[in-house]
Amino acid sequence: MSILLDTHILLWALDDVGKIPSALRSELANPSIDVFFSAVCVWEIAIKSAKKRPEFTWNPYTARQEALSIGFAELPIDGMAAARVVTLPPIHRDPFDRFLVAQSLETGHTLYTADKIVASYPGPIRLVC
Numbered sequence: 001m002s003i004l005l006d007t008h009i010l011l012w013a014l015d016d017v018g019k020i021p022s023a024l025r026s027e028l029a030n031p032s033i034d035v036f037f038s039a040v041c042v043w044e045i046a047i048k049s050a051k052k053r054p055e056f057t058w059n060p061y062t063a064r065q066e067a068l069s070i071g072f073a074e075l076p077i078d079g080m081a082a083a084r085v086v087t088l089p090p091i092h093r094d095p096f097d098r099f100l101v102a103q104s105l106e107t108g109h110t111l112y113t114a115d116k117i118v119a120s121y122p123g124p125i126r127l128v129c
Contacts, residue, residue, distance in 0.1 A: 002034035003027070004075060004109035006100050006118065007041040009128055011058060014066050024112070024128055036075045036109055037067050043077075044096045081106040092117045101125065 005013065012019045013028060020028070027033050046060035068074065077099075084102035085095075092098055097113075101121045104111035110124040119127035 001032070002036060002107075002109045003126075004036045004038060004100065004104050004107070004111045005041070005072070006111060006113040006115065007044045007096065008114045009112050010037045010041050010067060010072075011045075011063070012114075013072075014063060014070075015058075021128065035072045037072050038075045038100055038103055039077045040096050040099045040103070042074075075103065075107065075109070078103070078106065088121065091120055 081103040
C-alpha cells in the first residue's frame with residue numbers, strides 16, 4: 001500500500017504528531033506502507049512561508065528535508081497528473097488540493113487529507129480526522 005499526504009497531514013506528521021489519530025501514526029510507522037509527500041506540498045509551504053505570517057513558521061527547505069529524513073518519499077510534479085486536473089469536478093477551488101487529488105488518481109496512491117471537501121472527490125482518498 002502507498003499513501004500520499006496532503007500538506008496539512010504532512011506538517012502534522014513533521015511537527016504535531018499529537019494531531020494525528022493513533023491508527024494513522026501506526027500506518028506512518030509501518031515499514032510495509034510507502035508514505036509519499038508531493039513536491040506540490042513543498043510548493044504550497046513555500047508560498048505560505050513567503051507571506052511571512054507569524055502563525056506559519058515552516059520553511060520549505062526544512063519541511064522537505066525533515067520529511068525525507070523520517071523516510072517519506074517525494075513524489076515529483078508530473079505532467080500527466082497536471083493534465084488530469086481537467087477531469088476533476090469543480091468541488092474544490094484550491095489548486096494545490098486539486099493537483100493532489102489528480103496526482104492520487106494518476107498514481108494510485110491513497111490521498112490522506114484533513115479537508116472534508118477534498119475527501120468528497122471520488123477516488124482513493126481517505127479523510128483523516
